[in-house]
Amino acid sequence: MLGEYRISGRRAADISASIERAVGEGALRPGEPLPPMRELAERLGVNPNTVAAAYRTLRERGVIETAGRRGSRVRPKPATTARELIRVEAPPGVRDLSDGNPDPALLPPLAGAFAAAAAQGDREPVLYGHAPVDPGLERLARAGLDADGVPDGPVAVTSGALDAVERVLAAHLRTGDAVVVEDPGWGSLLDLVPALGLRTVPVAVDDEGPLPDDVRGALADGARALIVTDRAQNPTGAALSAARAQALRAVLADHPETLLIEDDHGHHIVDLPLHALAGATHRWAFSRSAAKAYGPDLRLGILTGDTLTLDRVRGRQRLGPGWVSLTVQRAVARLWADGAVDPAAVAARYGRRRDALASALRRRGITAHGRSGMNLWVPVPDETGAVARLLHAGWAVAPGARFRMSAPPGIRVTVSTLTQAEIEPLAEAVASAVRPGEGDRRTYA
Secondary structure, three states, X not given: OOOXXXXXXXOHHHHHHHHHHHHHHOOOOOOOEOOOHHHHHHHHOOOHHHHHHHHHHHHHOOOEXXXXXXXXXXXXXXXXOOHHHOOOOOOOOOEEOOOOOOOHHHOOOOHHHHHHHHHHHHHOOOOOOOOOOOHHHHHHHHHHHHHOOOOOOOEEEEOOHHHHHHHHHHHHOOOOOEEEEXXXXXXXXXXXXXXXXXXXXXXXXXXXXXXXXXXXXXXHOOOOEEEEEOOOOOOOOOOOOHHHHHHHHHHHHOOOOOEEEEEOOOOOOOOOOOOOOOOOOOEEEEEEEOHHHHOHHHOOEEEEEOHHHHHHHHHHHHOOOOOOOHHHHHHHHHHHHOOOOOHHHHHHHHHHHHHHHHHHHHHXXXXXXXXXXXXXXXXXXXXXXXXXXXHHOOEEOEEHHHOOOOOOOEEEEEOOOOOHHHHHHHHXXXXXXXXXXXXXXXXXX
């Protein structure tokens, strides 16, 4: 137990800091058991209540978990283990397909929209006490939500999708509550949930979204919230079908107190229709971001939901940042109003690149998932080996460990900037990396 690492400290804060530091440095590994509280108290010469307080702090921070008589152990995926650090650095000469970014060539120019927004700000300076949501942006956002069948509700503006999710979770949940998440799923979200002191409950995903039976089981076991990506799920490209949405709504009908959070990750980059779950429970929130279609640096997301949820989110927002820049809001409203992005054309460009690579892989006997968006998820038997072999061959892809909890290994390939000339060489490299020694000898139909 604990190997060579010795927990130190006399105060609860010092003991918890010692353990958390060891987890962050890798001296205490995920799943490693911690000493019983009385044993550690005796070793450190402190009261058992002091150790109990330290362990309680670590549980609240999502660093450890306690399982009754089995004691406490480092969480399998502790909050201090940032998934963003699980990445491949592409050296010079290596083609980087790992970053998940949109194609810069498909992003709209921003200068005109920001010039118009700045000119409005000169005429009507934004001061303290100004309404936090630009009326023009709100009208456009609400019209888009109405057209997509999202129920009516107040509108808030957040600093992107992750900010929206964090604020909604904090508005309703308490430390230790369980949150159902997609697995594989968005790495930043899988880090955020335990960082808030909440427990992640992974459910499997196929091309049409989370599996209803898995969601049903998780909610029956007491999970209080469900987070679903409607379209262009990261990393698998899953998108809710009408049938899957209907099945999930039936599950949620049996658990109406569930906090439902939806992330429309594919807004304006996907041509598949939205099949929203919003309104299936008493407490719900629906978020869509401008990042993928208009530029990640805009840091702007639209959030709607039931009145109580939005009231809590906006109230807490007033006590923090106050509001998202009205200049940015007005610029985004101008981009939307002017049709600066053609969603159908953007979706078609990403779709052609995604489908071409998937087809090339299929001809080589390799399965790839990517129903929508700008990524392909490729299951592999040896994730570390596949990433390393691809890097050696001149291609950087994202390790699946960034996106999964209990799901099988895989790699994520971002196709957003992939050229036609790169399709076949990349498919050949993936086939060779997944099945070492076979790629050059295969015969393709």
